[in-house]
């Protein structure tokens with residue numbers, strides 16, 4: 001790993017901007033419209049974004065939003081001064097035009113507020129049900145987990161929508177927070193979303209991204225730390241069908257000592273033109289001594305004509321780390337596995353089904369919310385039934 | 393009934409320099425209830441024979457026939473062969489990540505029988521099979537062959553043999569890598585299988601020690617892709633004493 005001189009001098013200051021991530025700004029004018037040649041946009045099919053990355057008007061929302069409210073939790077759409085105060089609450093300084101525009105323009109914010117010390121067993125489930133993909137819209141969501149609280153929030157995106165979204169998550173000191181974002185859109189949906197999380201001192205954070213549906217889904221999921229000892233587990237599961245573009249860009253910014261990040265994303269692709277992108281950026285800043293990080297991405301290519309990009313990036317600016325590693329692999333069905341199963345009488349279709357289930361199984365079991373785990377198992381099943389097993 | 397007939401079987405594998413012939417005409421009949429042992433030096437084609445009968449895609453059959461009770465095995469897909477009553481205990485069992493042993497066994501049993509096993513008796517049967525092979529009851533929750541020791545893999549193969557109960561079992565070096573206790577446990581499993589009416593066994597091995605537990609009816613010496621000699625159990629002892637020299641030197 002080479003550390004350039006310009007970076008070296010930047011190390012002296014408290015917060016450096018990694019060269020992987022352009023400097024942020026709240027001012028929309030500071031962000032030019034991406035052309036597709038930029039490093040952070042080069043994989044994304046801009047033409048299919050309905051202008052969300054550029055200057056599409058944010059129209060009144062055509063997405064219905066409902067939720068449950070477990071005792072002790074506040075879930076509410078807020079506006080005015082309260083909403084304004086929430087913009088950037090996670091420490092987010094937008095590094096994309098769409099995120100800057102969302103924060104500048106949304107009139108209101110959906111706030112989930114878990115008070116300090118609350119132990120909420122029932123997940124807060126927010127249903128975002130899109131009704132019209134012809135409407136370009138923006139959304140801002142803030143999930144705040146108070147100190148030493150424990151809670152799970154699920155964002156379930158379904159239906160038809162063209163949405164630019166910023167989700168800010170603040171995990172208080174010592175809290176245990178899980179955020180699960182399901183992108184289970186209909187085929188015409190376009191979803192550009194930026195998830196930014198600030199992980200408190202000694203807090204434990206789990207972020208799960210599940211992307212199945214939509215024409216284009218791009219999620220930037222970033223984590224920074226608000227003190228030593230925080231731990232982030234970033235899990236992801238995606239399944240791209242013919243023509244779909246599904247992109248996940250992770251950034252674990254280790255800006256505090258003894259912090260942890262553990263990234264595990266698994267994807268399957270099937271059908272002509274299915275495209276997935278996984279970018280795993282990890283930055284270990286000079287101050288971040290004694291950290292541990294591991295990131296892994298695995299892709300299973302189930303048919304011809306699909307393409308998986310997988311790019312792990314590890315930038316290390318201190319020598320004092322506990323452990324850092326990454327793995328990335330993209331493979332087709334393993335003939336030996338299929339042979340072994342079929343030699344036990346299991347037909348080809350069922351054997352493939354078993355292998356794909358097995359591929360996702362360990363990851364799904366880590367989510368920790370049984371109802372979602374079961375649902376994902378059936379979704380995997382339905383995805384398989386759609387294409388890969390149909391022609392066999 | 394279970395009669396496996398292999399006639400003049402010829403098999404090639406694809407290499408960078410084109411197809412390479414591995415089996416050069418193998419003829420062997422396993423009649424109802426018989427156990428045959430195949431012994432032969434490394435690389436002589438024993439696993440090739442086993443895999444070819446099971447239908448591994450790596451091997452191309454260029455001549456000969458294989459029939460099970462008169463049915464053309466070579467015309468069947470891999471899974472059809474298993475459902476017709478063939479079983480191969482593999483020399484190197486394959487890991488299947490994320491698929492538990494119990495799920496795998498149940499899926500295989502359902503496929504072989506054409507219907508799901510009765511839940512209550514099935515769980516009992518599985519536990520009994522695992523226990524008889526000295527496998528921990530928690531084994532069922534582990535992923536197939538993942539992190540299994542060499543011996544556990546082999547015992548798991550024999551547990552499958554007992555649960556799936558085929559007509560003919562081909563055991564490819566199931567004995568290698570086993571300590572003496574595991575060897576006995578595995579041999580007992582094979583003998584329980586054999587004790588049933590009409591089951592055929594083709595046992596591939598390098599060592600005579602397993603033949604002290606599983607007495608074969610016939611022993612075949614396999615050299616350079618064909619059977620060089622056959623005889624009774626005494627042939628194994630002769631091989632142990634003299635090695636394969638007399639067969640391999642004939643080739644030089």
Ligand SMILES: Nc1ncnc2c1ncn2[C@@H]1O[C@H](COP(=O)(O)OP(=O)(O)OP(=O)(O)O)[C@@H](O)[C@H]1O
Pocket residue numbers: 405406407412414432433434435436437438439440441483
């Ligand atoms: N892809 C390949 N290219 C070239 N040769 C191959 C290929 N696959 C197998 N062979 C050769 O086929 C021959 C037979 O292999 P096989 O595994 O059947 O032997 P075996 O008798 O089972 O040996 P062992 O006792 O070591 O298990 C060997 O010489 C092996 O090198």
Ligand SMILES: [Mg+2]
Pocket residue numbers: 438439440483564565
């Ligand atoms: Mg072999």
